[in-house]
Amino acid sequence: xxxxxxxxxxxxxxxxxxxxxxxxxxxxxxxxxxxxxxxxxxxxxxxxxxxxxxxxxxxxxxxxxxxxxxxxxxxxxxxxxxxxxxxxxxxxxxxxxxxxxxxxxxxxxxxxxxxxxxxxxxxxxxxxxxxxxxxxxxxxxxxxxxxxxxxxxxxxxxxxxxxxxxxxxxxxxxxxxxxxxxxxxxxxxxxxxxxxxxxxxxxxxxxxxxxxxxxxxxxxxxxxxxxxxxxxxxxxxxxxxxxxxxxxxxxxxxxxxxxxxxxxxxxxxxxxxxxxxxxxxxxxxxxxxx
Amino acid sequence: xxxxxxxxxxxxxxxxxxxxxxxxxxxxxxxxxxxxxxxxxxxxxxxxxxxxxxxxxxxxxxxxxxxxxxxxxxxxxxxxxxxxxxxxxxxxxxxxxxxxxxxxxxxxxxxxxxxxxxxxxxxxxxxxxxxxxxxxxxxxxxxxxxxxxxxxxxxxxxxxxxxxxxxxxxxxxxxxxxxxxxxxxxxxxxxxxxxxxxxxxxxxxxxxxxxxxxxxxxxxxxxxxxxxxxxxxxxxxxxxxxxxxxxxxxxxxxxxxxxxxxxxxxxxxxxxx
Numbered sequence: 145x146x147x148x149x150x151x152x153x154x155x156x157x158x159x160x161x162x163x164x165x166x167x168x169x170x171x172x173x174x175x176x177x178x179x180x181x182x183x184x185x186x187x188x189x190x191x192x193x194x195x196x197x198x199x200x201x202x203x204x205x206x207x208x209x210x211x212x213x214x215x216x217x218x219x220x221x222x223x224x225x226x227x228x229x230x231x232x233x234x235x236x237x238x239x240x241x242x243x244x245x246x247x248x249x250x251x252x253x254x255x256x257x258x259x260x261x262x263x264x265x266x267x268x269x270x271x272x273x274x275x276x277x278x279x280x281x282x283x284x285x286x287x288x289x290x291x292x293x294x295x296x297x298x299x300x301x302x303x304x305x306x307x308x309x310x311x312x313x314x315x316x317x318x319x320x321x322x323x324x325x326x327x328x329x330x331x332x333x334x335x336x337x338x339x340x341x342x343x344x345x346x347x348x349x350x351x352x353x354x355x356x357x358x359x360x361x362x363x364x365x366x367x368x369x370x371x372x373x374x375x376x377x378x379x380x381x382x383x384x385x386x387x388x389x390x391x392x393x394x395x396x397x398x399x400x401x402x403x404x405x406x407x408x409x410x411x412x413x414x415x416x417x418x419x420x421x422x423x424x425x426x427x428x429x430x431x432x433x434x
Numbered sequence: 435x436x437x438x439x440x441x442x443x444x445x446x447x448x449x450x451x452x453x454x455x456x457x458x459x460x461x462x463x464x465x466x467x468x469x470x471x472x473x474x475x476x477x478x479x480x481x482x483x484x485x486x487x488x489x490x491x492x493x494x495x496x497x498x499x500x501x502x503x504x505x506x507x508x509x510x511x512x513x514x515x516x517x518x519x520x521x522x523x524x525x526x527x528x529x530x531x532x533x534x535x536x537x538x539x540x541x542x543x544x545x546x547x548x549x550x551x552x553x554x555x556x557x558x559x560x561x562x563x564x565x566x567x568x569x570x571x572x573x574x575x576x577x578x579x580x581x582x583x584x585x586x587x588x589x590x591x592x593x594x595x596x597x598x599x600x601x602x603x604x605x606x607x608x609x610x611x612x613x614x615x616x617x618x619x620x621x622x623x624x625x626x627x628x629x630x631x632x633x634x635x636x637x638x639x640x641x642x643x644x645x646x647x648x649x650x651x652x653x654x655x656x657x658x659x660x661x662x663x664x665x666x667x668x669x670x671x672x673x674x675x676x677x678x679x680x681x682x683x684x685x686x687x688x689x690x691x692x693x694x695x696x697x698x699x700x701x702x703x704x705x706x707x
Contacts, residue, residue, distance in 0.1 A: 188538055313557025316549045319539050326507050326528035327553045327606065334557075373586070376541050 154400050165399070168288040171296050172357075172391030172409065175349040178300040179358060180365035180387020181307065182342055184380050185318055187366035194237050195362040197255035198230045198343060202350035202358075204259045205229030207266040214270050223295055227347035233259065234343030238335070292352035299348045303341045314338055315376065357394065357409035361387045364413035368420040372427070386416050456658065457485030459520045460610045460642040461506075466515035468498065468505045474513045475501060475665045481672065483610055483642040488633055490657035491646045492678075494687060498665040503614060503646050519610070525553065527608035531615050532595045537588045543598035544583040547573055550605030570605050577601035577631075593624035600631060610642040611635060617652065625649075629656045650692050654679065 158165065186195050209225030212218045233255055241251045307314065317324040317334040325331050342362070349358045365387035369379045394409025401408075461483040469475045475498050483489055493499045504510045506517060507528060519526065527550070535546070550573065551566040562570070574580045577600040582590055587598060596616060603611050616632065617625040633656050636643040647653055653660050654675040662671045662678050664687060671681040678684055680693040 188536065309560050310557060311560065312549075312552060312562075316552050316557070319536065319541065320530060320534070320549065322507060322509065322534070323528050323530060323549065323602075324552070325509065326526055326612065327550075329552060329554065329557065370538070370540065374540060376539070376545060379540050 158399065164287070165395075167290065167293045168405075169392050169395050171288045171293045171352050172395045172405075173388050174296050174300045174391075175345075175353055175358070176361050176365070176387035176389070176391025176409075177384045178304055178345055178387075179349060179361035180369075180390075181304065181380055181384040182338075182345060183362045183364070183366035183387065184369065184383050185314075185338055186342065186362055187370065189318055192363050193249070193252040193256065194234070195342070195346065196359055197237065197252050197259065198233050198346045199350050199355035199359045199362075200256055200259040200263065201233035202226040202230040202347045203355050204263040204266065205347065206351055207263045207270065210270045211266050223292065223348060223351045226351040227344055229259075230347035230350065231340055231343035234339045234346075235336075238339050288352050292348075295348045296352050299344055303345060306337070307341065310334065310337070311377075311380075353391075353409070354406040357391070357406045357413075360410040360413040361390060364410075364417055365390065368413075368417040371417065371420040371424050373424065386413075386420075390416055456487040457640065459484050460524050461526065461644075462516075462518050462520060463506070464516045464518070466505070466517060467513040468501050468510075469513040470501070470510070472513055475668070476663060476670055477668060478515060479670060481661065483644055485609070485640050485642055486637055487642050487658050488636040488656055489642070489644045489659045489661060490653035491644065491661045491663065492648070492650060492653050493663040493665075496665060498663045499646050500614075502661075502663060503612065506644070507612060524610065525606065525608045526610040526612060527603045527606040529599045529603050529611060529613040529616060531618055532592060532599070533618075534614075535587055535595075539588065541587050542584055543579055543587055543590065543594075543601070544570065544574065546587055546598055547579070547583075547601040547605050550602040553606070569607070570601075573601045573605035576604050591624075592620045593627065596620070596624070596628045597631075600628075600635075604635075604639075608641070610644065613643070613645045615646055615648065617647070617649065625652065632656070650679070650688070654692070654696055 152160070183195075186192060203226075205225035205228060206222040207225075208229070209220040209222040212220045212225075237251065237255060239251075241248050244251070313324075313329055314334050314337065317329055317331050318338065321331060321335075324334075346358055346362065349361070365383040366379070368386050369383035372379075372382060374382060390409055390413040394412040395405055397403065397412060398405040398408035459482045463479055463481040465478040465480060467474045467476070467478050481489075491499050491502060501510070505512050508517075535541070548562060548566070548570045551562060551570060571580075574583050577597050579594075579597045579601040582594050582598060585594075587595060590598060599616075611632075613632070617628050620628065629652055632643050632645065635641045636658075645653075645657070657675070659672060660675055660678040662681070662684050664670065664683055667683060667686070669683045671678050671683050673681075676693070676696040679688075679696040685693060
């Protein structure tokens with residue numbers, strides 16, 4: 145009698161390996177949600193390229209950490225390298241560029257190009273970790289270590305609590321800085337909290353998921369939400385949800401259709417923007433009638 | 435009243451108002467020298483903004499108006515001298531130019547008004563108190579912005595935007611209000627209406643109002659005190675419309691026309707010139 149061995153379906157494999165996939169999906173979900181929330185500030189304050197420059201700098205931080213370990217014998221956790229450099233870059237980008245007789249764009253261009261180029265140079269000297277560098281830059285986060293998940297979850301939870309608590313102050317300072325200054329709000333402190341939050345979240349998420357999807361979550365989520373023309377609090381909520389969908393959904397899409405994870409998450413973020421544009425097109429005639 | 439525009443509490447109050455005398459000092463500039471990087475651009479200035487007083491700051495582009503205004507707002511430090519609020523409970527508020535609120539920002543007039551209730555560290559309270567919410571609603575009513583409260587700021591007309599910004603400044607319960615070109619890009623009717631509302635803020639609600647403006651006729655018609663600044667000749671003139679418009683320093687820049695048409699009025703400000 146002949147027997148046929150049927151290969152289990154993708155869904156069955158996914159169920160069987162859930163323990164393995166749970167952490168990266170959870171990590172992508174948290175990263176997508178928190179970066180989605182912060183993305184509204186990034187887009188409305190016209191700092192999209194701050195996000196690009198900071199994610200690149202996080203990649204350089206990881207490369208330098210590997211370099212220090214291999215060539216200098218100094219152990220530096222790559223996560224620390226990513227966070228320290230991304231926070232430093234964020235603070236540097238807060239400097240008023242007019243003081244240097246430069247525009248904000250030129251400063252961002254310098255930071256983006258230098259960090260990207262330096263990451264490639266450092267990566268060239270640490271051939272054994274080249275795969276990791278590739279992962280940081282383009283996002284190949286099939287697996288996420290418990291440490292990385294913990295870092296993303298703790299940073300995400302602390303920052304979300306802080307941002308929801310101080311929402312009124314940070315929003316006022318972000319969107320009417322002069323008014324907030326005159327009304328006596330601690331403008332510099334609130335601004336620094338926002339920028340450091342972006343730096344920390346981009347740093348920990350870039351280490352776990354890669355720079356490309358982190359850039360997508362921290363820009364495209366807000367763009368998709370803003371297309372819907374909702375009130376400010378709902379824009380934040382929608383961007384948070386869309387970021388989470390792009391993170392977790394992108395991972396599932398990559399798994400079921402055998403695509404790279406970072407690319408899938410990034411493309412799904414872009415597809416969500418297109419989807420929201422369609423929703424808006426359908427919505428407009430109804431709104432006009434109302 | 436413009437077509438489709440509502441009469442507000444400010445409009446009614448101002449029409450009924452009788453001429454008022456300025457009250458106690460709210461904001462003092464003492465030997466104030468303004469400039470950048472330690473370099474002065476105007477001589478030392480003494481100015482007192484009083485309750486129920488409308489002060490207009492005029493001058494040509496690059497005359498030092500913006501530097502003076504930014505110094506008053508605390509955005510740039512004075513080269514020397516002092517700016518002080520006359521008491522611990524005196525509060526100031528700022529009305530930005532309409533264009534300063536980013537057109538991408540999906541903020542509604544009511545949300546914008548509610549920002550007026552934020553000051554110091556009270557943002558640590560995550561939700562506005564019931565009293566704050568009531569004050570926001572009252573400010574919307576006073577400024578005639580109730581009907582536009584739920585509309586996005588970016589979709590409002592120039593006059594409606596100005597009403598929303600006025601509602602915000604009323605919600606602050608500030609004593610001194612500082613406005614930067616409040617009638618920029620407005621048509622003549624909206625401009626007139628806005629200036630009348632600002633006069634009502636000063637004369638009826640007892641605020642000190644300081645306005646930076648390019649428009650001499652607006653300053654002549656509404657201001658109790660006009661401050662003319664001229665960086666090129668390092669001078670300033672302060673006083674009522676006739677005092678300022680007929681001063682040689684002013685005529686050197688603008689000619690004699692304004693002097694001939696200037697209304698005669700009591701001098702209310704201090705004039706060191």
